[in-house]
Amino acid sequence: MLISPSVKTLGYCPQIDRKPAFWEYGEMKTTLDLPDKLMREVKIRAVHERKKLKEVIAELLQAALGAGKPRRQRIPKPVKLRRGFIPTAEDIEAAIAEGRD
Numbered sequence: 001m002l003i004s005p006s007v008k009t010l011g012y013c014p015q016i017d018r019k020p021a022f023w024e025y026g027e028m029k030t031t032l033d034l035p036d037k038l039m040r041e042v043k044i045r046a047v048h049e050r051k052k053l054k055e056v057i058a059e060l061l062q063a064a065l066g067a068g069k070p071r072r073q074r075i076p077k078p079v080k081l082r083r084g085f086i087p088t089a090e091d092i093e094a095a096i097a098e099g100r101d
Contacts, residue, residue, distance in 0.1 A: 042056055042057060042060070079095075
């Protein structure tokens with residue numbers, strides 16, 4: 001928590017810094033309890049790939065989080081038509097073939 005040096009009164013509760021230094025630099029230390037078998041597999045992978053253990057764990061977590069994320073479907077933009085213009089099937093197929101969004 002970062003506190004202004006000018007704050008010297010007792011009982012004053014300063015605001016907590018919402019961006020601690022470890023968030024700014026993108027690293028945070030944590031402790032995980034993992035099964036021995038799983039940890040052994042991760043360590044073996046790190047040795048085979050000649051990487052640090054923390055790098056392999058970060059890559060595996062990133063891949064797992066990205067794999068489960070459903071992709072948002074693109075919603076097509078509405079087509080504005082001229083007054084009185086009624087498109088035919090050929091007009092629609094030509095527009096699709098043209099690749100209009």
